[in-house]
Amino acid sequence: MLEIFLRHLLTEKRLAENSAAAYDSDIRLFLLFVTKEGVTSLDAISLETIHAFLITCRARNISNRSNARRVSALNSFFTFLTLYRYIGRNPFATVDLPRSGRSLPKALSIEEVNRILLLPVGAPPLVVRNHAMLTLLYSSGLRVSELVGLPLNSCNLSAGFLRVTGKGNKERLVPFGQTARDVIESYLEHCRPQILKGRRSNHLFVTGRTKPMTRMRFWQIISETARTAGISKAISPHMLRHSFATHLLANGADLRAVQLMLGHADIATTQIYTHIDQDRLKSVHRSFHPRG
Numbered sequence: 001m002l003e004i005f006l007r008h009l010l011t012e013k014r015l016a017e018n019s020a021a022a023y024d025s026d027i028r029l030f031l032l033f034v035t036k037e038g039v040t041s042l043d044a045i046s047l048e049t050i051h052a053f054l055i056t057c058r059a060r061n062i063s064n065r066s067n068a069r070r071v072s073a074l075n076s077f078f079t080f081l082t083l084y085r086y087i088g089r090n091p092f093a094t095v096d097l098p099r100s101g102r103s104l105p106k107a108l109s110i111e112e113v114n115r116i117l118l119l120p121v122g123a124p125p126l127v128v129r130n131h132a133m134l135t136l137l138y139s140s141g142l143r144v145s146e147l148v149g150l151p152l153n154s155c156n157l158s159a160g161f162l163r164v165t166g167k168g169n170k171e172r173l174v175p176f177g178q179t180a181r182d183v184i185e186s187y188l189e190h191c192r193p194q195i196l197k198g199r200r201s202n203h204l205f206v207t208g209r210t211k212p213m214t215r216m217r218f219w220q221i222i223s224e225t226a227r228t229a230g231i232s233k234a235i236s237p238h239m240l241r242h243s244f245a246t247h248l249l250a251n252g253a254d255l256r257a258v259q260l261m262l263g264h265a266d267i268a269t270t271q272i273y274t275h276i277d278q279d280r281l282k283s284v285h286r287s288f289h290p291r292g
Contacts, residue, residue, distance in 0.1 A: 005023075005080050016167045018145055022069070026073040027077050034049055037052070043087050057070070074092050106239055107239065107246040108242075110247060113138055116225055125194040126195065129192070129205060129206075130221050132180075133205050134240065135180050136180050139179065140244070141245055141258075142241065147205070147218070148218055150212075151204065152203060152204050155184065155204055157185060160181055166263040170263065170265075219236060245258055249273050
Protein backbone atom coordinates (compact mmCIF):
# COMPACT_ATOMS: atom_id res chain seq x y z
CA MET A 1 0.00 0.00 0.00
CA LEU A 2 2.86 2.36 0.75
CA GLU A 3 4.34 1.83 -2.71
CA ILE A 4 0.96 2.61 -4.30
CA PHE A 5 0.68 5.79 -2.23
CA LEU A 6 4.20 6.93 -3.17
CA ARG A 7 3.45 6.30 -6.84
CA HIS A 8 0.28 8.39 -6.39
CA LEU A 9 2.37 11.25 -4.95
CA LEU A 10 4.80 11.18 -7.88
CA THR A 11 2.34 10.71 -10.75
CA GLU A 12 -0.91 12.29 -9.57
CA LYS A 13 0.29 14.93 -7.08
CA ARG A 14 3.49 15.56 -9.10
CA LEU A 15 5.56 15.73 -5.93
CA ALA A 16 9.33 15.98 -6.31
CA GLU A 17 11.25 12.77 -5.67
CA ASN A 18 12.93 14.28 -2.61
CA SER A 19 9.54 15.15 -1.09
CA ALA A 20 8.18 11.67 -1.82
CA ALA A 21 11.29 10.18 -0.19
CA ALA A 22 10.59 12.25 2.95
CA TYR A 23 7.00 10.88 3.02
CA ASP A 24 8.39 7.36 2.63
CA SER A 25 10.81 7.82 5.54
CA ASP A 26 8.20 9.31 7.89
CA ILE A 27 5.58 6.67 7.14
CA ARG A 28 8.00 3.75 7.47
CA LEU A 29 9.19 5.10 10.84
CA PHE A 30 5.61 5.17 12.12
CA LEU A 31 4.75 1.73 10.75
CA LEU A 32 7.86 0.28 12.41
CA PHE A 33 6.79 1.89 15.70
CA VAL A 34 3.24 0.48 15.63
CA THR A 35 4.58 -2.98 14.73
CA LYS A 36 6.86 -2.88 17.78
CA GLU A 37 3.83 -1.79 19.84
CA GLY A 38 2.08 -4.99 18.79
CA VAL A 39 -0.51 -3.36 16.53
CA THR A 40 -1.33 -5.92 13.83
CA SER A 41 -3.86 -3.96 11.75
CA LEU A 42 -3.90 -0.38 10.47
CA ASP A 43 -7.56 -0.17 11.52
CA ALA A 44 -6.45 -0.91 15.09
CA ILE A 45 -4.24 2.20 15.39
CA SER A 46 -5.57 4.38 18.21
CA LEU A 47 -5.01 7.96 19.31
CA GLU A 48 -3.05 6.57 22.25
CA THR A 49 -0.67 4.83 19.83
CA ILE A 50 -0.21 8.04 17.85
CA HIS A 51 0.44 10.09 21.00
CA ALA A 52 2.96 7.50 22.20
CA PHE A 53 4.72 7.77 18.83
CA LEU A 54 4.93 11.58 19.09
CA ILE A 55 6.19 11.37 22.67
CA THR A 56 8.93 9.01 21.48
CA CYS A 57 9.86 11.46 18.71
CA ARG A 58 10.07 14.36 21.15
CA ALA A 59 12.20 12.26 23.51
CA ARG A 60 14.69 11.92 20.65
CA ASN A 61 14.87 15.73 20.41
CA ILE A 62 13.02 15.80 17.11
CA SER A 63 11.71 19.34 16.61
CA ASN A 64 8.04 20.28 16.58
CA ARG A 65 8.48 21.40 12.99
CA SER A 66 9.73 17.95 11.94
CA ASN A 67 6.95 16.26 13.91
CA ALA A 68 4.37 18.53 12.27
CA ARG A 69 5.68 17.49 8.87
CA ARG A 70 5.55 13.86 9.96
CA VAL A 71 1.94 14.10 11.15
CA SER A 72 0.97 15.83 7.90
CA ALA A 73 2.59 13.02 5.86
CA LEU A 74 0.86 10.33 7.91
CA ASN A 75 -2.49 12.11 7.67
CA SER A 76 -2.14 12.21 3.87
CA PHE A 77 -1.21 8.53 3.78
CA PHE A 78 -4.15 7.39 5.91
CA THR A 79 -6.54 9.72 4.07
CA PHE A 80 -5.46 8.02 0.85
CA LEU A 81 -5.98 4.56 2.37
CA THR A 82 -9.44 5.55 3.60
CA LEU A 83 -10.45 7.11 0.28
CA TYR A 84 -9.55 3.93 -1.61
CA ARG A 85 -11.12 1.72 1.09
CA TYR A 86 -7.92 -0.01 2.17
CA ILE A 87 -8.93 0.87 5.75
CA GLY A 88 -12.17 1.95 7.38
CA ARG A 89 -11.04 5.17 9.06
CA ASN A 90 -8.18 7.65 9.28
CA PRO A 91 -6.70 7.57 12.82
CA PHE A 92 -4.95 10.92 12.16
CA ALA A 93 -8.16 12.76 11.24
CA THR A 94 -8.44 14.38 14.68
CA VAL A 95 -4.72 14.77 15.45
CA ASP A 96 -3.57 18.40 15.66
CA LEU A 97 -0.23 19.35 14.15
CA PRO A 98 2.48 20.06 16.74
CA ARG A 99 3.00 23.80 16.97
CA SER A 100 6.12 24.50 14.97
CA GLY A 101 6.22 28.28 14.99
CA ARG A 102 8.12 30.03 12.26
CA SER A 103 11.89 30.01 12.27
CA LEU A 104 13.40 32.68 10.07
CA PRO A 105 15.95 31.45 7.51
CA LYS A 106 19.53 32.25 8.44
CA ALA A 107 21.46 34.39 6.00
CA LEU A 108 25.16 35.19 5.74
CA SER A 109 26.52 38.71 5.71
CA ILE A 110 27.96 40.02 2.45
CA GLU A 111 31.42 39.94 4.03
CA GLU A 112 30.99 36.26 4.93
CA VAL A 113 29.82 35.46 1.40
CA ASN A 114 32.87 37.21 -0.04
CA ARG A 115 35.16 35.14 2.16
CA ILE A 116 33.49 31.89 1.08
CA LEU A 117 33.72 32.87 -2.59
CA LEU A 118 37.42 33.76 -2.50
CA LEU A 119 39.23 31.38 -4.87
CA PRO A 120 42.81 30.48 -3.83
CA VAL A 121 45.51 31.25 -6.37
CA GLY A 122 46.53 28.18 -8.37
CA ALA A 123 43.56 26.13 -7.18
CA PRO A 124 43.28 22.61 -8.68
CA PRO A 125 40.37 21.76 -11.04
CA LEU A 126 38.09 20.26 -8.38
CA VAL A 127 38.45 23.34 -6.17
CA VAL A 128 37.69 25.57 -9.17
CA ARG A 129 34.59 23.47 -9.82
CA ASN A 130 33.50 23.85 -6.19
CA HIS A 131 34.08 27.61 -6.42
CA ALA A 132 31.99 27.79 -9.61
CA MET A 133 29.14 25.91 -7.91
CA LEU A 134 29.20 28.16 -4.85
CA THR A 135 29.37 31.30 -6.99
CA LEU A 136 26.43 30.19 -9.13
CA LEU A 137 24.43 29.20 -6.05
CA TYR A 138 24.77 32.68 -4.55
CA SER A 139 24.18 34.36 -7.91
CA SER A 140 21.01 32.41 -8.72
CA GLY A 141 19.46 31.26 -5.43
CA LEU A 142 19.01 27.68 -6.66
CA ARG A 143 18.06 24.83 -4.36
CA VAL A 144 21.02 22.49 -3.83
CA SER A 145 19.19 19.65 -5.59
CA GLU A 146 18.71 21.92 -8.60
CA LEU A 147 22.34 22.99 -8.59
CA VAL A 148 23.99 19.58 -8.46
CA GLY A 149 21.69 18.18 -11.14
CA LEU A 150 22.00 20.98 -13.71
CA PRO A 151 22.29 19.61 -17.26
CA LEU A 152 25.07 21.10 -19.37
CA ASN A 153 22.56 22.52 -21.86
CA SER A 154 20.57 24.27 -19.10
CA CYS A 155 23.18 27.03 -18.84
CA ASN A 156 22.96 29.81 -21.43
CA LEU A 157 26.16 31.78 -20.87
CA SER A 158 25.55 34.34 -23.59
CA ALA A 159 22.13 35.27 -22.18
CA GLY A 160 23.07 34.77 -18.52
CA PHE A 161 20.13 32.44 -17.79
CA LEU A 162 19.62 28.96 -16.37
CA ARG A 163 16.72 26.73 -17.35
CA VAL A 164 15.86 24.99 -14.08
CA THR A 165 13.43 22.18 -13.29
CA GLY A 166 12.33 22.66 -9.70
CA LYS A 167 9.76 21.22 -7.31
CA GLY A 168 6.83 19.51 -8.96
CA ASN A 169 8.81 19.37 -12.23
CA LYS A 170 8.04 23.05 -12.78
CA GLU A 171 10.44 24.77 -15.14
CA ARG A 172 11.66 28.32 -14.66
CA LEU A 173 14.31 30.66 -16.07
CA VAL A 174 16.78 32.01 -13.51
CA PRO A 175 19.25 34.81 -14.30
CA PHE A 176 22.81 34.93 -13.01
CA GLY A 177 25.36 37.74 -12.98
CA GLN A 178 28.51 38.54 -14.89
CA THR A 179 30.79 37.32 -12.11
CA ALA A 180 29.15 33.89 -12.14
CA ARG A 181 29.29 33.86 -15.94
CA ASP A 182 33.04 34.50 -15.93
CA VAL A 183 33.65 31.84 -13.28
CA ILE A 184 31.59 29.21 -15.13
CA GLU A 185 33.28 30.02 -18.45
CA SER A 186 36.69 29.52 -16.86
CA TYR A 187 35.57 26.24 -15.26
CA LEU A 188 34.13 24.93 -18.56
CA GLU A 189 37.20 25.88 -20.57
CA HIS A 190 40.00 24.86 -18.23
CA CYS A 191 38.79 22.54 -15.46
CA ARG A 192 35.82 20.47 -16.59
CA PRO A 193 37.87 18.81 -19.39
CA GLN A 194 40.61 17.95 -16.86
CA ILE A 195 38.06 16.35 -14.52
CA LEU A 196 36.44 14.33 -17.32
CA LYS A 197 39.78 13.27 -18.89
CA GLY A 198 38.32 12.79 -22.35
CA ARG A 199 35.06 11.23 -21.16
CA ARG A 200 31.64 12.75 -21.82
CA SER A 201 28.91 13.91 -19.47
CA ASN A 202 25.60 15.72 -19.89
CA HIS A 203 25.93 17.44 -16.51
CA LEU A 204 27.30 20.92 -15.95
CA PHE A 205 29.14 20.12 -12.72
CA VAL A 206 30.83 16.72 -12.79
CA THR A 207 32.86 14.48 -10.53
CA GLY A 208 35.80 12.28 -11.47
CA ARG A 209 33.29 9.51 -12.22
CA THR A 210 31.51 11.78 -14.79
CA LYS A 211 28.43 11.77 -12.53
CA PRO A 212 26.80 14.76 -10.82
CA MET A 213 27.73 15.44 -7.21
CA THR A 214 25.43 14.30 -4.41
CA ARG A 215 23.69 16.86 -2.23
CA MET A 216 25.49 15.48 0.83
CA ARG A 217 28.90 15.90 -0.79
CA PHE A 218 28.12 19.49 -1.72
CA TRP A 219 27.02 20.12 1.87
CA GLN A 220 30.44 18.85 3.00
CA ILE A 221 32.18 21.09 0.46
CA ILE A 222 30.46 24.28 1.61
CA SER A 223 31.21 23.41 5.25
CA GLU A 224 34.89 22.80 4.43
CA THR A 225 35.09 26.01 2.40
CA ALA A 226 33.55 28.03 5.24
CA ARG A 227 36.03 26.61 7.78
CA THR A 228 38.92 27.44 5.46
CA ALA A 229 37.52 30.98 5.20
CA GLY A 230 37.62 31.29 8.99
CA ILE A 231 33.84 31.06 9.50
CA SER A 232 33.17 28.92 12.56
CA LYS A 233 29.36 28.77 12.51
CA ALA A 234 27.55 25.92 10.76
CA ILE A 235 26.96 26.69 7.08
CA SER A 236 24.55 24.91 4.76
CA PRO A 237 23.90 25.25 1.01
CA HIS A 238 20.45 26.63 1.80
CA MET A 239 22.09 29.54 3.64
CA LEU A 240 23.51 30.79 0.35
CA ARG A 241 20.02 30.57 -1.16
CA HIS A 242 18.66 32.50 1.83
CA SER A 243 21.48 35.03 1.47
CA PHE A 244 20.70 35.49 -2.22
CA ALA A 245 17.07 36.39 -1.43
CA THR A 246 17.85 38.49 1.65
CA HIS A 247 20.53 40.57 -0.06
CA LEU A 248 18.35 41.18 -3.14
CA LEU A 249 15.41 42.40 -1.06
CA ALA A 250 17.64 44.47 1.22
CA ASN A 251 18.89 46.30 -1.87
CA GLY A 252 15.43 47.06 -3.21
CA ALA A 253 14.55 44.07 -5.42
CA ASP A 254 10.88 43.47 -6.23
CA LEU A 255 9.33 40.73 -4.09
CA ARG A 256 7.51 39.15 -7.04
CA ALA A 257 10.73 38.95 -9.06
CA VAL A 258 12.53 37.24 -6.17
CA GLN A 259 9.62 34.79 -5.86
CA LEU A 260 9.98 33.83 -9.52
CA MET A 261 13.74 33.37 -9.22
CA LEU A 262 13.43 31.20 -6.12
CA GLY A 263 10.63 29.12 -7.66
CA HIS A 264 8.21 29.66 -4.76
CA ALA A 265 4.63 28.68 -5.61
CA ASP A 266 3.26 31.10 -2.98
CA ILE A 267 4.55 34.64 -2.52
CA ALA A 268 3.92 34.26 1.23
CA THR A 269 6.93 31.92 1.30
CA THR A 270 9.09 34.66 -0.19
CA GLN A 271 7.75 37.30 2.21
CA ILE A 272 9.57 35.63 5.10
CA TYR A 273 12.76 37.25 3.77
CA THR A 274 11.26 40.71 4.29
CA HIS A 275 10.98 39.86 8.00
CA ILE A 276 14.68 39.06 8.08
CA ASP A 277 15.43 42.55 6.79
CA GLN A 278 13.02 44.06 9.33
CA ASP A 279 14.89 42.24 12.11
CA ARG A 280 18.15 43.68 10.78
CA LEU A 281 16.67 47.20 10.80
CA LYS A 282 15.45 46.72 14.37
CA SER A 283 18.92 45.62 15.39
CA VAL A 284 20.45 48.71 13.81
CA HIS A 285 17.85 50.89 15.55
CA ARG A 286 18.58 49.34 18.96
CA SER A 287 22.32 49.74 18.47
CA PHE A 288 22.43 53.34 17.32
CA HIS A 289 19.28 55.16 18.49
CA PRO A 290 20.11 57.32 21.55
CA ARG A 291 17.02 56.14 23.43
CA GLY A 292 17.33 52.46 22.40
